[in-house]
Amino acid sequence: MSFPDSKNAPPRITSTAELARHVGLARTTVSRVLNRQPGLKPSTIERVQKAIAETGFTPNAFATLLKGKGTSSVGICMENLLTPPLLRKLATLQRQLRGQGYTSLIEVYAPGESRTILRHFLSMRVEAVVFIGHFDAGELEARIRELLRHRVVHLVIDHHGIPHANTVTLDRAQAMRKMMDHLLALGHRSFGLLGIPLDHPSHLERIHGIRAALAAQGLDLQASARSFDAQCVRAQDFEFGHALARQFLALKQPPTAYVALNDEIAIGAMRAFQEDGLAIPRDVSVTGFNNQDICTMMAPPLTTVDQQIEPTIKAAMQVLMSHLRNGLPSRPILRTIPPEVIIRQSTGRAAR
Amino acid sequence: MSFPDSKNAPPRITSTAELARHVGLARTTVSRVLNRQPGLKPSTIERVQKAIAETGFTPNAFATLLKGKGTSSVGICMENLLTPPLLRKLATLQRQLRGQGYTSLIEVYAPGESRTILRHFLSMRVEAVVFIGHFDAGELEARIRELLRHRVVHLVIDHHGIPHANTVTLDRAQAMRKMMDHLLALGHRSFGLLGIPLDHPSHLERIHGIRAALAAQGLDLQASARSFDAQCVRAQDFEFGHALARQFLALKQPPTAYVALNDEIAIGAMRAFQEDGLAIPRDVSVTGFNNQDICTMMAPPLTTVDQQIEPTIKAAMQVLMSHLRNGLPSRPILRTIPPEVIIRQSTGRAAR
DNA sequence: ACGATTTCCGGACAGGTGTCCGCGTCAAGC
DNA sequence: GCTTGACGCGGACACCTGTCCGGAAATCGT
Incomplete structure (x- = not known):
């Protein structure tokens, strides 16, 4: 005993x-x-x-699974295990998969190791592979081809634009469009972009949305929006946002509204503005992206874009389950999730 | 092609x-x-x-592993996938295990399901099981007994006080002792505890550390420290800290220093104090726990306790590898990690 | 006590891999 | 042309489980 x-x-x-x-x-x-x-x-x-x-x-599970055809397991390849929104997606996906009787194999991506990870998944005879986050495009495309060849169900969450890949992703263009509409309605006409370069291919979608919103008001992107990304190295996002904001403060006529790549950068910029004696949102407006918990913990609370994680994972599960039951689709599936702008107190009417 | x-x-x-x-x-x-x-x-x-x-x-990995004796895999049972410090531990542990040639099976704990999870690990013939976080003590103890019976290596990270369990945990008593010494040296003599009940068994260790620090100055716990936990429901930590601080503000003579269970609660309290017109650290001092990224993003930056995650996982790996190579120890191993107090600008000399 | 029925035994096979071993084959060396 | 290797073939076994099936044994009813 x-x-x-x-x-x-x-x-x-x-x-x-x-x-x-x-x-x-x-x-x-x-x-x-x-x-x-x-x-x-x-x-x-x-x-x-x-x-x-x-x-x-x-x-012994190996003996059982060796015999039975279906392993009822899916592989999940994560960009990393530190970014909060990625983890919320992982957590809810894992829970829902378990609810459907599937086991999750979780691996973390490292540059150049995606092939090793995929081979591990395939040797474990997973029934589907899900990628969550942003990866090297060439590598990811090669993995998708491999999966297609092996007739294994796959899904890419977040990373957008991989040929032949089934994708569920937030509509980042629409997110920026909505956010810019909000700021334009408040009277803002000159904008600072924080962490969003004007020409970099990986942020093209956001720029499209920004350009569309400006065009609807008869404004030009180059004339009314500015980005200082080349000047600052991006290590810690908070310090990055802080440094970017200081660049803007050195201008003769700084913009009145700032759109950041993510919440951390926005918060770093808010700190820089406040240190400079500016009041938010009286003097400047700042917006983030992701709607992390910290947004409500700021003074003032941060206006941001919600990733709509529940609907995203719900759509992901629908795609996965449909393909697992009915077989692979003839053409790749693309489902874009409409984002939601969460208006808080970091945005207000333009000063002048 | x-x-x-x-x-x-x-x-x-x-x-x-x-x-x-x-x-x-x-x-x-x-x-x-x-x-x-x-x-x-x-x-x-x-x-x-x-x-x-x-x-x-x-x-087919199942056929290979069916034959070969060693699966080179370890099961990791997580308390959840949302708390940042837990995830940093998971991420570094997973990376180091992979470096040693081990595959990780990750499962998320749910009350009452620990038995299912463990049976899954055992059926996959893992060579070790690691628990990260805090669990139901009775359930965890039962799982440890099961693992001991099966001669499977195990390790508990964080949760402290399970009989027969090999444990690596932060020395929370020493953490509180150091933090209180810091505050006492600044002249504080009356303290508010945020989220740390005076008598609850799960926080006994911290209370020990606090009591020891007070006793060294000839102070009594009951007389100089106060906790309002029963009055507020704990849902979101930030709001919880905010509500707790308001309780203290209603007192005739509120404490001058506040020690919080974690960073979120501390930040919620800071917000409440600042809304009330108090300056930090001029009027009150506040301390957190965990040293999350948000600490440096606050105004003022938060004094807190660093969990020393790298040393923690390093010790965990040492224990695991030793047991995997040399067999189970005759007596349970307990390694406590010395914490480090990170002094920032949220603590200062007592006002009066 | 006997037949009918329930219950259990033990042999067999499939599933994919790693490994051992005897044997056939082919080419090179003399 | 013969010997000697080098090399590949294919049968066999082990790992463990799930399942089928004929036969043995135990149980039950009468």
Whole structure:
């Protein structure tokens, strides 16, 4: 009763054969008990189950899964395990997959190692592979081709624009469009972009949205929006935003509204403005992206874009389950999730 | 060359037998190539490897692991996937395990499901199980007993006080002791505890540290420290800290220094004090716990306790590797990690 | 006590891989 | 042309489980 010290601890049993020997039954009989097959005397069922409870026997999953066709597992490849929105997606996806009877294999991406990770997933015979986050485009495309060749269901969450890839992603153009509409309605006409370069391909979508909103008001992107990204190295986002804001403050006529790549950068900029004696939102407006918990913890609370994680994962599950049940689609699926602008107190009417 | 549309795509191959048929060799020969056995002509080796590259064949891990004794995998049971410090531990542990050739199986704890999770780990024949975070003590103890019985290496990170469990944990008593020494040296003599009840068993260790620091100055815990935990429900930590601080502000003589359970609560309290017109650290001092990124993003930056995650995981890996190589220890291992107080600008000399 | 029925045994196979071993084959050396 | 290697073939076994099936044994009813 009291291990681990006691000498008469129950024996370690690692196979149904050993368990059968232990209870004095045939291996097949034990197997029948484990799989709830009919035609067994209640007394023997109970005898086996008691032995299982005592010894804590667990059937070898490898032998079971070797035989059965479906492993009921999906591989999840994460960009990293530190960015809050990525983790919220992982957490809810993992929970929902479990609810559908699927086990998750989680691996973390490292540059150049995506092939190793995918081979691991394939050798574990996962039924689907999900990528969450942003990756090297060439690498990711190569992995998708591999998955297509192996007829394994796949899905990319967030990273947008991979050919042949089934994708669920936030509509970042629409997000920027809505945010800019909000700022334009408040009277702002000159904008500072924080961490969003005007020409970099990875942020093209956001720029499109910004340009569209400006164009609707007869404004030109180059004339009314400015970006200082080349000047500052991006290490810690908070310091990055802080440094970017100081660049803008050195201008003769700084913009009145600032749109940041993410919440941390926005908060770093807010700090820089406040240190300079400016009041938010009286003198300048600042917006973030992601709607992390810190947004409400700021003074003033940060206006930002919500990623709509629940709908995103819901759509992801729909795509996954549909493909797992009905087979691969003939053409790649693209589902864009409409974002939502969360207006708080960091944005207000333009000063002049 | 251009699938998935092309008709002459390479065939799907799922076993060495099929691969052998495909290249016109014997299955055993293919197997020998895969396992780098000697005595093969270089030309045939290359022929097989070319076929593997073309078809993307991956040997079935279940069959391999069914035969081989060691699975080189460890199960990691997480309290949740949302708390930043837990995730930093997971991320670094996972990276280091991979560096040692181990695969991680990650599962998320849910009350009452720990048994299911452990059975999954055991059926996957993991070589070790790691728990990260705080769990139901009774449940965790039962799981540890199960692991001991199965002679599976285990380790508990954070949760302290489980009998027979190998544990690596931050010395929370010492953390509170150091923090209180810092505040006492600044002249503070009356303290508010935020989220740390005076009598709750789960926070006993911290209270010990606080009491020890007070006793060294001839002060009594009950007389000089106060906690309002029962009055407020704890949902979001930030709002919780905010509400707790308001309780203290309603007192005739509020404390001058506040020690919070974690950073979020501390920040909520800071906000409440600042809204009330108090300056930090001129009028009140506030301290947090965890040293999350947000600490440096506050105005003023938050004095807090650093969890020393790198040393923690380093110690964890030492324990794990030692037990994996040399077998289980006769007595449970307990390694406590000395914390470090990070002094920033949210603490200063007592006003009166 | 006998037949009918329930219950269990034990052999067999499949699933994919790693490994061992005897044997056939082919080419090179003499 | 013969011997000697080098090399590949293919059968066999082990790992563990799930399942089928014929036969043996125990149990039950009468």
